[in-house]
Amino acid sequence: MLLSWLASSRLGQHSWRSLVGRTGLIAIKKNLEVSTPIPLDELECNEPRLIQLSYPRPDPSYALTILGSLKQLGVDGVCFDPTDKIVMVGKGFRNIVVACTRRGEIVAAKIRRIDYVDKDAAREAAMLRMANEVGVGPRLLGSHGSALLMELIDGEDLTSWLLRLSENEREEAFRVLSDLLKQSFMLDRAGINHDELSDASKHVLRTDRGAVILDFGSAKITNRPSNLTSIINYLFHGPIRQVSLEILGMRKPPNESLRRYKSLLSWDAFVEIRGAVMALRCRSEV
Structure with a gap:
């Protein structure tokens, strides 16, 4: 069982991720704790297992293609x-x-669905690599064909966590959201537009290390990125609006500050925005 293997390897230092709420995260952790890593050579000879690499339609040929990519990636x-x-x-x-294993670690293999038109993961990998260069996103481990390999993140979707925020988690919420604002700024400065951050509940996890932005499949290079403004819209116009305003006491920045930020994309303009949102809590941070 994987649980026994965790105790005797570096796997215990690494983690798993969920795109759902806390209940789903717990279920995924339990599944991992009782799961077994099947070696790729053994998987190749077991068609009922192998064809599960082809989703949602089981196709032996596509599954073998994915298996070949995983081998190339060192899984x-x-x-x-x-x-x-x-x-x-x-x-x-x-x-x-x-969930896969590679060099004694649990990692995540992102595999193109067989019913999705573009089967090449190279573009998403390139976007994630660029995001990694400015300290954003799960660590990219490589890509080949229709598969992308990255670190597996231990986290809960941000919205679910914020909607059940307790009083003693307020300071952590400020820390996580401040981190998210800074990461959004770093993407803006790099000219990378995530393009899906207005609904951060699907694309941002809260973790022990702060916020982690996921899913760069729609990301693009542009001279008019809008990551920070998308997160501000999420904070003040999305499902957590009441949490932002009433529980955390955050404030939407003035339109003049937002226009200045969009024009300059400078650190000073960002600090002004973040200071306004966080009620000046973060103005002195570097």
Whole structure:
């Protein structure tokens, strides 16, 4: 079982991710704790397991293609639960994300769905690599064909956490949201537009290390990035508006400050925005 293997390897230092709320995260952790990593050579000879790499339609040929990409990426095994189902830790309209092992660590393999038109993961990998260069996103480990390999993030979707925020978590909320604002600024400065951050509940996790922005499949290079303004819209116009205003006492920055930021994309303009949002709590940070 994977749980026993965790105790005897570096896997205990690493983690898993969820695109759902706390209940789903707990379920995924339990699945991983009782799962077994199946070596790729063994997986190749077991069609009922192998074809699960092809989602949502089982196709042996596509599954073998994915298996070949995982081998090229240095994956040692793919995790299966006790019912012989692949451990899927994320699912979207472009990809599924499955738990794998590589060099003694649990990692995440993001695999193109067979029913998605573009089967090449290279563009998303390039965007994630650029984001990593400015300290944003899960660490990219490589890509090949229709598969992208990255670190597996231990976290909960930001919205679910904020909606059940307790009084003693307020300071952590300020820390996580301040971190998210800074990461959004770093993406803006790099000219990378994530393009889906207005609904941060699907693309941002709260973790012990702060916020982690996920899913760069729609990201693009532009001279008019809008990551920071998208997060501000999320904070003050989305499902957590009441939390932002009433529980955390945050304030939407003045339109004049937002226009100045969009024009300059400078650190000083960002600090002004963040200071306004955080009621001046972060103005002195560097």
